[in-house]
Amino acid sequence: AQSVAQPEDQVNVAEGNPLTVKCTYSVSGNPYLFWYVQYPNRGLQFLLKYITGDNLVKGSYGFEAEFNKSQTSFHLKKPSALVSDSALYFCAVRAPISGSARQLTFGSGTQLTVLP
Amino acid sequence: DSGVTQTPKHLITATGQRVTLRCSPRSGDLSVYWYQQSLDQGLQFLIQYYNGEERAKGNILERFSAQQFPDLHSELNLSSLELGDSALYFCASSARTGESGEKLFFGSGTQLSVL
Numbered sequence: 001a002q003s004v005a006q007p008e009d010q011v012n013v014a015e016g017n018p019l020t021v022k023c024t025y026s027v028s029g030n031p032y033l034f035w036y037v038q039y040p041n042r043g044l045q046f047l048l049k050y051i052t053g054d055n056l057v058k059g060s061y062g063f064e065a066e067f068n069k070s071q072t073s074f075h076l077k078k079p080s081a082l083v084s085d086s087a088l089y090f091c092a093v094r095a096p097i098s099g100s101a102r103q104l105t106f107g108s109g110t111q112l113t114v115l116p
Numbered sequence: 117d118s119g120v121t122q123t124p125k126h127l128i129t130a131t132g133q134r135v136t137l138r139c140s141p142r143s144g145d146l147s148v149y150w151y152q153q154s155l156d157q158g159l160q161f162l163i164q165y166y167n168g169e170e171r172a173k174g175n176i177l178e179r180f181s182a183q184q185f186p187d188l189h190s191e192l193n194l195s196s197l198e199l200g201d202s203a204l205y206f207c208a209s210s211a212r213t214g215e216s217g218e219k220l221f222f223g224s225g226t227q228l229s230v231l
Contacts, residue, residue: 042224043225090159103174109158
C-alpha cells in the first residue's frame with residue numbers, strides 16, 4: 001500500500017527566513033509526488049509535482065521541492081517565507097498504475113505559520 | 117477560482133437522513149473525484165468517475181453512493197447519516213484519468229454537519 005508521512009503537524013517560521021515542510025513516502029515503483037496548499041475555507045490548490053526528470057521541481061508562488069529517491073522524501077521549500085504563505089500544506093503520492101489502491105494518497109497535512 | 121463548483125457550501129441535517137452533494141467539474145475535465153476531510157481521518161479518497169463510468173473506489177461506505185451524469189456533473193448521495201459522517205466533502209476534477217499524473221482541481225467543499 002502507498003502512504004505519505006508529514007512528520008510535523010505545525011511549522012513556524014519568521015517572515016523572510018527559509019522554510020521547509022517535510023514529506024516522506026512509501027509506494028511501489030516510481031512515484032508521482034505532489035504538494036497542495038489549503039487556505040481557510042478553500043479547497044486544495046496545486047503547488048507542484050514530480051513525475052520524472054530533474055529532482056528539483058519548481059512550482060507556484062516561489063515554492064520548490066526536491067525529490068530524493070534514496071531517502072524517499074519530497075520536502076517542500078521556499079527561500080524566503082511570506083506571511084501570506086501561512087496555510088495548510090499537503091503532500092500526496094500515487095503510483096503510476098490504475099486501481100483504487102493507487103489513487104492519490106494525501107499526508108495528514110502541516111500547518112505553516114509565518115510570523116511577521 | 118479552480119473552476120470546480122460544489123453545492124451546497126453548508127448542509128445541516130439530522131441522523132438517519134439522506135443528502136445529496138453536487139459537483140460540476142472544470143470545463144473539459146472528464147474525471148471527478150470525491151474526498152472526505154475530517155480531523156481524525158484526514159483526506160480520504162472516496163470514489164472516482166471518468167466520463168460517466170466508475171473508475172476507482174476507495175474508502176466509501178455502503179451507505180454512500182455517487183454517479184456522474186452525461187453532462188459530467190456528479191452527485192454524492194449520503195444516506196442513513198450518522199454523527200461520524202460530519203465532515204468536509206471535496207470534489208475534484210482532472211482532465212483525464214489521473215493515471216499519468218495530471219493535477220487535480222478542487223472545489224471549495226461542502227461542510228456537512230449531522231446533528
